[in-house]
Structures are given as C-alpha cells and as structure tokens.
Amino acid sequence: MEISRQQFSQKLPEVEKAIKECDFMAIDTELSGEYAHGLHRPPTSVRLYNMADRYQEYKEATERFLIIQFGLCTFTWDEPSGRYIAKPFNFYIFPTSTTGQIQANRVFMTQAQAFDFLTKQSFDFNKWVYQGIPYLTVAEEEVFVAAASKKMSDNMPDIPIDDKEQDFVNEAKLKIKDWIQSDKTAADEGVNITAKNAYQRRLIYQEARKFEGLTAIGMQGFIRVVRLSEKQAQDRQKEKQDKFEKDRASAIGFRKVIDLISQSGKIMVGHNMLLDVCHIVGQFVEPLPETLPEFKALAHRLFPKMADTKYMCTAEPELSAIFGSGTALETLRFETKKEQFKNPHIDMHPGFPRYLTEMAHEAGYDAFMTGSVFLKLVAYLDKTRNPKKYAVIEAQRLAEAEAKEEERQREIQPKVDADGWEISEDEDEDNEESDWNLQEEEVYNYGSVRVDLTNKDGAMDNVLNDINNKTALVRTAFDCFDFQIPEIISNQSNTILVKYSPGTLFDMATAEPLFYEYGKFIIEPNDASSSFVIFESYRNDPAAIQVDNDAFIIVPIAEYLENR
Amino acid sequence: MEISRQQFSQKLPEVEKAIKECDFMAIDTELSGEYAHGLHRPPTSVRLYNMADRYQEYKEATERFLIIQFGLCTFTWDEPSGRYIAKPFNFYIFPTSTTGQIQANRVFMTQAQAFDFLTKQSFDFNKWVYQGIPYLTVAEEEVFVAAASKKMSDNMPDIPIDDKEQDFVNEAKLKIKDWIQSDKTAADEGVNITAKNAYQRRLIYQEARKFEGLTAIGMQGFIRVVRLSEKQAQDRQKEKQDKFEKDRASAIGFRKVIDLISQSGKIMVGHNMLLDVCHIVGQFVEPLPETLPEFKALAHRLFPKMADTKYMCTAEPELSAIFGSGTALETLRFETKKEQFKNPHIDMHPGFPRYLTEMAHEAGYDAFMTGSVFLKLVAYLDKTRNPKKYAVIEAQRLAEAEAKEEERQREIQPKVDADGWEISEDEDEDNEESDWNLQEEEVYNYGSVRVDLTNKDGAMDNVLNDINNKTALVRTAFDCFDFQIPEIISNQSNTILVKYSPGTLFDMATAEPLFYEYGKFIIEPNDASSSFVIFESYRNDPAAIQVDNDAFIIVPIAEYLENR
Structure with a gap:
C-alpha cells in the first residue's frame, strides 16, 4: 500500500492497526545518498574503520542525506489459515515546507550516483517531491507546539x-x-x-x-x-x-509511524540495518548523539528488539553453510523460496495488492522481502535445532489431517434411504452455486507452523539468542554491531592485543613506528592498559609480529580470547 | 524545444545553428536551492552586504547548489517578415554518472523550499533525473581526455x-x-x-x-x-x-552549449542574472575564483556582452518612470505587451511550438520572456531618445507601403482586350488552388523595426551604453554589479566616506565604537586612505554624523561625488 501526503492522515489508522496486530515488522529505507566525497569511501575500497570513527561517519551521513522512501511490512500469524499475512506499506518522504510556516528551511544533500541507482528501479521522483510526507523531529515539534500554544x-x-x-x-x-x-x-x-x-x-x-x-x-x-x-x-x-x-x-507527519513502531516494542527486522537505524533516529527522532554508547542506548530504547537478516546469515553456522558470502537480500529471497525453507507460508493481505508482482528495491517491497526471509530463516534454524519439537507438531498435524479426511469421507458417502437406494440430489442442482459458496466458507489451511520469535516473557531468546540486537558491520575489527553490549573482536589472524602500563598514550603516532612494516592498521581501544591493533591485509602468523620496544607487549588475539 | 539526454547529440546542431544565426540570446536557470541555513539569509530579511562578502556567498552557493534546468532562447531578425523569430530551448541538467566511469562522484545540495517552489510550476523531477543532460567542466574534461588517451x-x-x-x-x-x-x-x-x-x-x-x-x-x-x-x-x-x-x-555534454554561447561572443541577456552567471561558470566551466576581480575578469572573458533586464528597468530613467519597483519578469512581460511597446514584433519559430501556451518559470520560457522584454525595452528607449530616426523610418515605410498599394491596385485592374471587353478568367478557375499558393509566397511583413543592439563595430554603445555588462544587485551599497569596472556608490543619504591616513586599519572593530549609535552598517573599502560606511536604515542627514576621533574625517557621499 502506497501512502501519499494527501492520504496520510486518512490511512494512518490502517498503519496503526497493522502494527498493533502484528507478530513483528520489517523495515527498509531508500536514501538520497550514502557516500559524500571525503566523507565516505566508495563501498568497493578496502579500508578498516575504528568503531568510533565509523559511527562518526554514519552520524555525518545522517546529517547530510535523507530517507526519501520508507518501507514497513507487518507480519501477522493467521491461525485459521495456518500462515502469515503480510501488510507492506510504502511511504515517500519529503521535507516539504508547505504544511505551515514553522517548517524549518531544510537543506539536504543528494549523491548523483544514488539517484542514478534509483532510476534503475523506476523510482518516481515526482511522487517523492509532490506526494512525499513531511515530518517534524521531537524538538521541532516542541517549537511548533510552543508557537501554536502561544x-x-x-x-x-x-x-x-x-x-x-x-x-x-x-x-x-x-x-x-x-x-x-x-x-x-x-x-x-x-x-x-x-x-x-x-x-x-x-x-x-x-x-x-x-x-x-x-x-x-x-x-x-x-x-x-x-x-x-x-x-x-x-x-x-x-x-x-x-x-x-x-x-x-x-506537522508531525511521518514521524508518527516511527513513534508507533517504537511504542509497539515489537521485533523490527532489517537487512544490513545499521545505517537505516541511524537515519531513522537522526531524521525523525533527534540528531544522533555525540558518542557511540549514547547512540546505542538511544536506539535500543527506541527499538528494543532488532534483528538483521544479513547478520543472521553470517553469524549462524547452519545459515552461513548454506549462503556463504551470498547474503544480498535478493539472493536470500531467491534461496529461501526453495523446499527446505517451505515453512512458514506467507501471503500478502488481499487489501495490499501492490506487490503481487515483484518490485525489488522499492522500500515497501524490500521490507516485505526482508520480513519474509527472516521468518524463513528463523523457522529453518528452529527446525534444525529442535527436530523433536517439529516431529511432535508434524505428528499432531498428521493426526488432525487424518481425522479431517475421515470426516470428509463420511460426509461424501452417498445418502441411502431405508431400502438402500441412493437419495437423488437432483433437486438441489440449481442451488449449486450457493452450495459452493457455503463450502468456501471453510477456510483453507496452509498447514504451516507459527514461528517462535520470543519466549513467554517476550524475550528473543529462543533461536534468536545469538543475533538479537546485532547488525552486520563490514570493514571493522568486529563481526557485528551490538546495540546492547560492547562488541567482541573475534579470532582473526590479522589482530593482536598490545599491552602497556596504564596511562600510556597509545595512538597512531605511537603505533606507526612499531607496526608500519606489517601494513596498514587501525587501533581499537580495549581497556586502560591495552588496545587491539588490526591490520588491513596481514595474513601471516600474528605471533611473529615483534616490536623493538619493551614498553609494549604483544599478545596474539587467539591467546587473548583463550584467557578471557 | 525540450532536449533530453537521449536526444542531446542529435539535437546539438540545431542549438549550434540557432546560436550562429541569432542577433542575441537570453538565458535563465532553475536551481536546486539558493539559501542554505547559515549561508544565505532568506530574501525578505533586510541586510546590507559588503561586495566581497556577497561574492563569497554566491561562490559558496555555486559550490553547493546545482542548475537543474537551463533555458536558452535565441532571437533572430527576419527581414522578409519584418519581425524577430525566437527559438527557445529547455534543457534539464543532471550530473548523471551513467555515461562513463570517469564521472566524478558528485554530491550536491537541495533546499526543500526550492523544490516546493518548483512543484507550483509543475517541474518534472522524473525528467530531471531520468532525462537530464550530464556535463564535465574544463578540468574534468582534461582528466577524461588524459585517461582515454592513455x-x-x-x-x-x-x-x-x-x-x-x-x-x-x-x-x-x-x-x-x-x-x-x-x-x-x-x-x-x-x-x-x-x-x-x-x-x-x-x-x-x-x-x-x-x-x-x-x-x-x-x-x-x-x-x-x-x-x-x-x-x-x-x-x-x-x-x-x-x-x-x-x-x-x-561526456562534455551540456557544457558544449555554454561553450557555443561563449564562443559566439553575442549579447547574452538575463533577468537579475548575476547568480545565474555565477552558477553557469561554476558548474560548467570551472570553480569560481577566490576573489571578486578574478571572477569579473573570467565572466567577462566568457560572456563579453551581457545585459540584465531587471537592471535596465531601474537604471534607465524612462523605464523606471514606467515600471517603478515592479520589475519582476512576469510584470515586465505583461507591461511590455501594451501599445507603447508594440515594436518589434516577435514570433516563435514554427519548429518550436512548446511555448505557444505560456509556461512561466520553465527556464526555456523564462528565457523567451526575458529576451522578448529586452527587445521591447531597447526598442522603446531607442525610439524615445531618437524620435527623428524613427520618423525617418516611419516615413520610409509609409512610402513603401503606398508604392506597394499602387502596384497592387494596378494589378487588380480588370484586364480588357483591345475592344475594351473584360477578358474572362473562367478558364483559370480550376487552377485556383495553385494560384492561392503562389499568392502565399509573398511573405506577410509585420512591419516592425529591427532594434539597434550594437554599433558597426559590434559594441553595445547605442542605447545600451549605460547598462551593458551590469546586473541588478540588491542589498549592497551599489546600484548594480559591474563586470567591467569597479562599481560606483551612488548618492544616497545612508552613506558617508570616512578618510584616514594611508595605512590606518579601518575595519569593523575600528568603526563599531565610532558609528554604533547610527545603527547597523557595513564598510566598503574605497582606496588606501578611505572607506565608505553604509548604514542599513539611517535616513537622516549624513552631514550630521559626527565622530569623537580626529583621525577620521567624515565626508557626506554627495560631497564626495561632486568632487570626483
């Protein structure tokens, strides 16, 4: 369902209902740009980022570029039909100032390549500017309210x-x-x-x-x-x-949708979603805070249950065995249509026919794909890890199906009169149509199994324990970005721990003379007396790294992790 | 004529022909924004600018915002029909990177209000992104050529x-x-x-x-x-x-059009055109130079003959008497449709039917309006100032018309044979159609007079002497921006000259204690031993301004101008 500026107030209750009734939701965004010259490097260039630097770059990006399209797809289990029903919403977002004189004089950046990319997906720039929904952040709303109250x-x-x-x-x-x-x-x-x-x-x-x-x-x-x-x-x-x-x-406009998502406290799924989350917070809620820990706290408070399909596929061994490095959203969508990902069955709600044909890269459709992939992945993991549970479900279903079939057989037995003659039903023939309708009232059950997303207390600790509130994060020393706890550096041969006396200054100027011969590296602070040094392309034995300075002790990462 | 990305190479010869044959041309641009927060103040706010500061702001604007639509309209005198023929071209401009991998990763700014404004004129943002013509500056072309040559x-x-x-x-x-x-x-x-x-x-x-x-x-x-x-x-x-x-x-793309305009050396007319010229140079030729004198030299070299219709209306007394402060382009267009601006007659070329209905604010149409207004204004000035010249022209035309009429009368005299009987032309009747065509070959002459834009040497010193290469420039101490010579501060009661010993530092810090009681002001340097001080709202006698410091002598502007 596409929701334009004019329809927004009228359609908002439908969005609210979908969020209230759903099991979880998925989101996606399209941006006016990602990589500004001198701000971000193009995605192909190899470079490692210190986590704090990376956050600063994302923060700057949110201050420059805009979400110009937002996709939300809710997924609701429907017991009678044994399937999930999806409701995908697609919103164009434009910071128009026509709704009132209080709207700030907004200036934003566009990366020409980002628009070029969007043309390949038939993005409608006229809908964006003419029909895009405006918004106010919380602080902008306060200014509006103060002026209006006065x-x-x-x-x-x-x-x-x-x-x-x-x-x-x-x-x-x-x-x-x-x-x-x-x-x-x-x-x-x-x-x-x-x-x-x-x-x-x-x-x-x-x-x-x-x-x-x-x-x-x-x-x-x-x-x-x-x-x-x-x-x-x-x-x-x-x-x-x-x-x-x-x-x-x-005036609040589209921010209301973000408020509703946040207030629901439900699981919000994305695909490689860290940048999406940064933009959602920065554009609709408040400017991103100065430091990474503040941002994590804010984002986690707003969206307490997040899951990232891209990260799942790299972090869960059963999934990485299947997908390898092919974790693009469309690849996952294609792969999870195969037999082993048959459960659960997912259908579009009949009131949402826009995506009956595929429209990859429209945010609403990408949100639908993301949520669908998520359900398939979680169901697959659960079945793989808990085969007994599924054997029980399967047996139960089989018994139910048999009972149903018996019932049906009984009903289609020819009716015989007392003498054993079949009772003709000819007189009913002109009622055939109405009979058909009656039969249709029995809902077809697709027989798929509802996915256990949370335990009884609502926590994501069933199969999602290892991935909840973590997102994919490439080109850093870490395997993921974690909204709740500090990230852990994994066992990789390009990383060492450097120990020193507490209070010693250990920065690039200190480290450069010690390690330049091993190639480019970044420093990731650990505690008061140690830092990680991660090399961009060093692939030999880190135990072989030596420094000519007694003040610094080198510990290979494997040794460090063992002793933790 | 609207020229899209796909048609550009094919249609370029038509643009080239139009520029080659024309008497002069007019231009207009639509921008992605003008006023960035903290960069420009909104146009309603009263503030005086020092000229150098003003240039810096324009320079920054050209580095941030883009020309997204460019209008060019050529005007060519057509002797047989006694009128000007206009050819308006409208180009969408988008810095696409699809034409080759050498295109830089371009990032630009958009002001949401500017797009809002464009929606009111039905601007087609899809045409802009999907069909906009790319371009390379001169330096970017050099990089392209070097790579390709290699x-x-x-x-x-x-x-x-x-x-x-x-x-x-x-x-x-x-x-x-x-x-x-x-x-x-x-x-x-x-x-x-x-x-x-x-x-x-x-x-x-x-x-x-x-x-x-x-x-x-x-x-x-x-x-x-x-x-x-x-x-x-x-x-x-x-x-x-x-x-x-x-x-x-x-790859050069749209810059070729700018090159053609520049190479023609012909008159280029705009309406309040300084910002247009800044953007044209900065976006298509080279980044604007550091200093104002460098910019003037560059712009004058590229476009040696400029005229600004807005400036004309304020600078020429005969025009300001008519228009007063109503110098918006559409107002001028409306006013110059009146009887006193009848000469010259202007028609669209039949191959350019797009603007047969008006489309104000599409750059191509605005360029047409600008050029039309220009012709009307120049013709009016010339006629007002040189009534004898026009009396001669009028007399000559009258004589010609009379001669023609006599000729026509002679021709429609019934042909008589030797006996005085009319010769029947019945036998010709079935040839009526071809006769009609023959008659049509005589071109209708609108009888308007060609405007003297330049003298025999091509200089704009006929009626344009006072306004050539000057543009309107509000909110400075000057009446205009001059591409050729330093601007003159006119006789206005809010301005004084402050004299001091050569080498004395005279800046805001020096001036603030001397003049704060007279309100906000700016300083405009004059020479080594004097500067102008211009007050934003001081409307009393500048002779009454006194300072408590012998090192500074105050000269009212009127006195200064008299002694020059």
Whole structure:
C-alpha cells in the first residue's frame, strides 16, 4: 500500500492497526545518498574503520542525506489459515515546507550516483517531491507546539503601533467603545473592523483583548469583536484546540509511524540495518548523539528488539553453510523460496495488492522481502535445532489431517434411504452455486507452523539468542554491531592485543613506528592498559609480529580470547 | 524545444545553428536551492552586504547548489517578415554518472523550499533525473581526455601477474608463439585467446604488445591477437579516434552549449542574472575564483556582452518612470505587451511550438520572456531618445507601403482586350488552388523595426551604453554589479566616506565604537586612505554624523561625488 501526503492522515489508522496486530515488522529505507566525497569511501575500497570513527561517519551521513522512501511490512500469524499475512506499506518522504510556516528551511544533500541507482528501479521522483510526507523531529515539534500554544491562548506579546497606523487603531477603539455603549453587546452580532493586512489584524487583536470580556475573531477581510457567552467561549476554545491537534498531527507527519513502531516494542527486522537505524533516529527522532554508547542506548530504547537478516546469515553456522558470502537480500529471497525453507507460508493481505508482482528495491517491497526471509530463516534454524519439537507438531498435524479426511469421507458417502437406494440430489442442482459458496466458507489451511520469535516473557531468546540486537558491520575489527553490549573482536589472524602500563598514550603516532612494516592498521581501544591493533591485509602468523620496544607487549588475539 | 539526454547529440546542431544565426540570446536557470541555513539569509530579511562578502556567498552557493534546468532562447531578425523569430530551448541538467566511469562522484545540495517552489510550476523531477543532460567542466574534461588517451594509445602501465594467473599467461604466450611460427600470420584470422574477466583481458593486452607488430583486439568473451597491415592499423587507429571523440563529446555534454554561447561572443541577456552567471561558470566551466576581480575578469572573458533586464528597468530613467519597483519578469512581460511597446514584433519559430501556451518559470520560457522584454525595452528607449530616426523610418515605410498599394491596385485592374471587353478568367478557375499558393509566397511583413543592439563595430554603445555588462544587485551599497569596472556608490543619504591616513586599519572593530549609535552598517573599502560606511536604515542627514576621533574625517557621499 502506497501512502501519499494527501492520504496520510486518512490511512494512518490502517498503519496503526497493522502494527498493533502484528507478530513483528520489517523495515527498509531508500536514501538520497550514502557516500559524500571525503566523507565516505566508495563501498568497493578496502579500508578498516575504528568503531568510533565509523559511527562518526554514519552520524555525518545522517546529517547530510535523507530517507526519501520508507518501507514497513507487518507480519501477522493467521491461525485459521495456518500462515502469515503480510501488510507492506510504502511511504515517500519529503521535507516539504508547505504544511505551515514553522517548517524549518531544510537543506539536504543528494549523491548523483544514488539517484542514478534509483532510476534503475523506476523510482518516481515526482511522487517523492509532490506526494512525499513531511515530518517534524521531537524538538521541532516542541517549537511548533510552543508557537501554536502561544497563538491559541492569545498570549502574543504586544507589538508597537506604527505612527501611520495610530489613526486606524484609534478609530477601531472608538468603534468598539461605541458598540459597548450601544447596549447591543448581549446580542450575537458584535462589531466588525476591516483590516487591510496582517499587521492591522494583529493590532486589532491586541486592542480588543484590553477590553474586559471581549474576543476578537478573525474573518475573511475583517475582524469581528464580540462578547461571548460562557458556552460560546468554551465551544470556541474547543474548536481552537481541535484545530491545533489536527495541525500538530499533520506537522508531525511521518514521524508518527516511527513513534508507533517504537511504542509497539515489537521485533523490527532489517537487512544490513545499521545505517537505516541511524537515519531513522537522526531524521525523525533527534540528531544522533555525540558518542557511540549514547547512540546505542538511544536506539535500543527506541527499538528494543532488532534483528538483521544479513547478520543472521553470517553469524549462524547452519545459515552461513548454506549462503556463504551470498547474503544480498535478493539472493536470500531467491534461496529461501526453495523446499527446505517451505515453512512458514506467507501471503500478502488481499487489501495490499501492490506487490503481487515483484518490485525489488522499492522500500515497501524490500521490507516485505526482508520480513519474509527472516521468518524463513528463523523457522529453518528452529527446525534444525529442535527436530523433536517439529516431529511432535508434524505428528499432531498428521493426526488432525487424518481425522479431517475421515470426516470428509463420511460426509461424501452417498445418502441411502431405508431400502438402500441412493437419495437423488437432483433437486438441489440449481442451488449449486450457493452450495459452493457455503463450502468456501471453510477456510483453507496452509498447514504451516507459527514461528517462535520470543519466549513467554517476550524475550528473543529462543533461536534468536545469538543475533538479537546485532547488525552486520563490514570493514571493522568486529563481526557485528551490538546495540546492547560492547562488541567482541573475534579470532582473526590479522589482530593482536598490545599491552602497556596504564596511562600510556597509545595512538597512531605511537603505533606507526612499531607496526608500519606489517601494513596498514587501525587501533581499537580495549581497556586502560591495552588496545587491539588490526591490520588491513596481514595474513601471516600474528605471533611473529615483534616490536623493538619493551614498553609494549604483544599478545596474539587467539591467546587473548583463550584467557578471557 | 525540450532536449533530453537521449536526444542531446542529435539535437546539438540545431542549438549550434540557432546560436550562429541569432542577433542575441537570453538565458535563465532553475536551481536546486539558493539559501542554505547559515549561508544565505532568506530574501525578505533586510541586510546590507559588503561586495566581497556577497561574492563569497554566491561562490559558496555555486559550490553547493546545482542548475537543474537551463533555458536558452535565441532571437533572430527576419527581414522578409519584418519581425524577430525566437527559438527557445529547455534543457534539464543532471550530473548523471551513467555515461562513463570517469564521472566524478558528485554530491550536491537541495533546499526543500526550492523544490516546493518548483512543484507550483509543475517541474518534472522524473525528467530531471531520468532525462537530464550530464556535463564535465574544463578540468574534468582534461582528466577524461588524459585517461582515454592513455587507453587509446595502448599506453597502460604493466600490472603484476598474479601467481594464480601465471599458467594462464604462459599458455596464452605459447599460443601466440605457435601461431607466429605457423606462418599464418599474414592471413586475416589471427589467434583467439579466451579471457574470463577484465584482469585476464588486461594481461593479454600487455603480453601481446611485447610481440613486435602484433595487436590485441578485444572481442566478446575473448581477445584476438592479429598482425595488422599498415592500412588495417590506420583504420583501426581512426576507428579508435572516432570513438574517443564521440565519448568525449558525450561526456562534455551540456557544457558544449555554454561553450557555443561563449564562443559566439553575442549579447547574452538575463533577468537579475548575476547568480545565474555565477552558477553557469561554476558548474560548467570551472570553480569560481577566490576573489571578486578574478571572477569579473573570467565572466567577462566568457560572456563579453551581457545585459540584465531587471537592471535596465531601474537604471534607465524612462523605464523606471514606467515600471517603478515592479520589475519582476512576469510584470515586465505583461507591461511590455501594451501599445507603447508594440515594436518589434516577435514570433516563435514554427519548429518550436512548446511555448505557444505560456509556461512561466520553465527556464526555456523564462528565457523567451526575458529576451522578448529586452527587445521591447531597447526598442522603446531607442525610439524615445531618437524620435527623428524613427520618423525617418516611419516615413520610409509609409512610402513603401503606398508604392506597394499602387502596384497592387494596378494589378487588380480588370484586364480588357483591345475592344475594351473584360477578358474572362473562367478558364483559370480550376487552377485556383495553385494560384492561392503562389499568392502565399509573398511573405506577410509585420512591419516592425529591427532594434539597434550594437554599433558597426559590434559594441553595445547605442542605447545600451549605460547598462551593458551590469546586473541588478540588491542589498549592497551599489546600484548594480559591474563586470567591467569597479562599481560606483551612488548618492544616497545612508552613506558617508570616512578618510584616514594611508595605512590606518579601518575595519569593523575600528568603526563599531565610532558609528554604533547610527545603527547597523557595513564598510566598503574605497582606496588606501578611505572607506565608505553604509548604514542599513539611517535616513537622516549624513552631514550630521559626527565622530569623537580626529583621525577620521567624515565626508557626506554627495560631497564626495561632486568632487570626483
């Protein structure tokens, strides 16, 4: 389902319902760019990143580039039909300033190559600019609310009256006084004052409120000053409040969807999702914090249960045995259509027909693929690891199916009368159609098995224990990015631990003379008296690395991990 | 005429022809943004700029934002029909990288408000990204040529042979040697070597060239090593050269249009065109130079004859009397449709029907409007200032028209035979159609007068003397921006000259204590011993400004201008 700017408020309840009812959801984003010259290196270039540096680059990217399309796909188990029902939503996002004067003057970057790439997938740039949904971050919303509240409570500061307007103001005041003294103030009519521009309107408002009990109401071309009854004043206040809430919701715009995802606390799946998460937080919630630990805490608080399909395929031995290095989303989608990934059955909800034909790389479809792959992978892992559990399920299903078949056989036995003759059903023949409908009311059951995503307490500790809240992360010393705990450097031959006295400065300037002969490297701090040194292309025995300085002790990574 | 990426090479000759034949041309641009947060202030905010600061902001803008649509309209006097014929071209510009791997990784900024503004004019963002024409600056072209030349002359450096590929290379060398010894080398066939990837292909090239007189030719999936005859070698070289020239032209892309405009040396008209000129130079020719004088020299060298319709309307007293402050392009277009601006008549060329209905704010149409307004304004000025010249022209035209009418009257006199009877032309009646065509061959003359844009030497010193190579420039101390000479500060009551001993430092820190009581101001350096001080809103007598410091002498601007 594609949701445009115009339809957004109207369709939001459908999104809300889908998130409320679902077992989990998957997301995907399309960006206006990823690699700015001098900011990111192109993805093909080999380079190792220190984790903190990497975060800084992602943070900078979120400040420059935009999510221009967001895909959300919810997956809900449907017991009667024995399958998952998917609801994919596709949103174009554009920071339009047409919804109100409070919208900041937003400037963003575009990488021409990113747009070139999007043309290959028929991305609709007109839909993006003309139909893209705007948004406010939390802080921007606060500014909006403060300004609107001030206006609503008629709490605007007085502005000075220009010499040229003094006559206009005096005349208006006189008109109001005349009207008060005319004894008609109890009636509904009030007094109308014509104002030529916004400045004159503002002046009338500030003069009117100086009269006890009078209210100025803006009309087309003039302002009506009236004395409202208590009931009228209440109605007017409510009307203003309603309009304010509507304007606020419209200004918050797409962030509402992110709020709903976050508030649900449900599993959010992505494919190589770290950059997506950075952009979602930075663009819709708040600018990314200064340090990596702060970011982790914030992201984990917003999205407490994340899973990354790309990381799963490299981290889980049963999966990496199947996929090897072929972990692109489309590859996984293709591979998981095979027999061994048959369970569970997944169908699109009939109200979401947009992706009945494939539309790879539209964010909504990519979210659907990601969630589908996730279900297949988790089901496969669970079955592989818990064959007994599935044997029981299978036996149970078989028994049920047999019982059903027996029942069916009984029902299609020819009906015989007392003498053993078949009772003709000819008289029912012209009712065939209605019979067919009745039979259809029995829901077809695809017989697939619901996947255990969480335990009874809602924790992802069934088969997801090793991968939850971790994402893929290439070109660092780490196998993954971990939203909850510090990442661990794995046993790789290009890494050593360098020990030194606590307080010793160990930076690139210190390390360069010691290790330059072994090639390019990065330093990843460990604790107060040690750091990891990871070489970009050193493939020999790290035990052979020697330094000509007694202040530094070298421990091969394997030895370090053994002793932990 | 809208020219897309695919049609560009094919349509370029039409653009070239239009520029070659025209009297002058007008241009317009649409940008991805103008005002970045913290870079430019929004146009409504009052602030004076020092000229050098202003240039720095424009320079920064050209480095951030892009021309995304370019309009060019040529105007050519057509003597037989007594009118100008306009050819408007509209180009979408997008820095795509699909035309070759040499295209830089371009990143640019977009201001959301600028795109919002473009939606109001139905800007087609899909045409922009999918059909926009790419370009290379002069420096980028040099990089392209160097890389391509190296490849063409087979002058690539040898690359090391990977251990894994050593067998492959040995086998290939053996195959070549066998073929040389087989005595078939004179024949056309050559020897084919299958290569699996780009690396293997490269290795074959570098091995083949080690054999005297052999040439390796890339084919689909394999490389053919042959001994070319002298004629074959020449043909091959020519083929390569042709392909190189084609690739080069395609990579230069839209810059070719800018080159053609520049090479023509003809008048280029814009409306409030300074920012356009900055972007044209910065995006298509070379990054804007560090200093304002360098920029002026560069821009004047590229476009030696510029005229700005907005500036004309404020600078020429006869025009400012008519237009006042209403100098927006559409206002001028509307006003110059009135009777007093009847001359000259301007029509679209029949091959350019896109703007027969108006399409304001599409760059091609805005260029057409700008050029049309320009012709009307110049014609009006000329007629107002040289009434005698136009009286002569009018008299001459009247005489010609009378002569023509007499001729026509003579021709429609009934033909009589010797006896005075009319000769019936009945026999000609079935030839009516061909007669009609013959009559049509006489071109209708709109009777408008060609505008004197330049004198016999091509200089713009007829009516354009005061405005040539100047553009409008608001929010500075100057009435205009001048591409040729330093701008003059005009007689305005908010400006004073401050004199001091040569070498005295006179900057904001010096000036602030002296002048803060008169409001915000800027300093515009004049010479070694004086600077202008221009107040943002001081409207009293500048002679009343006093400073408590003998080192600085204050001269009201009027006094300064009188003594010059």
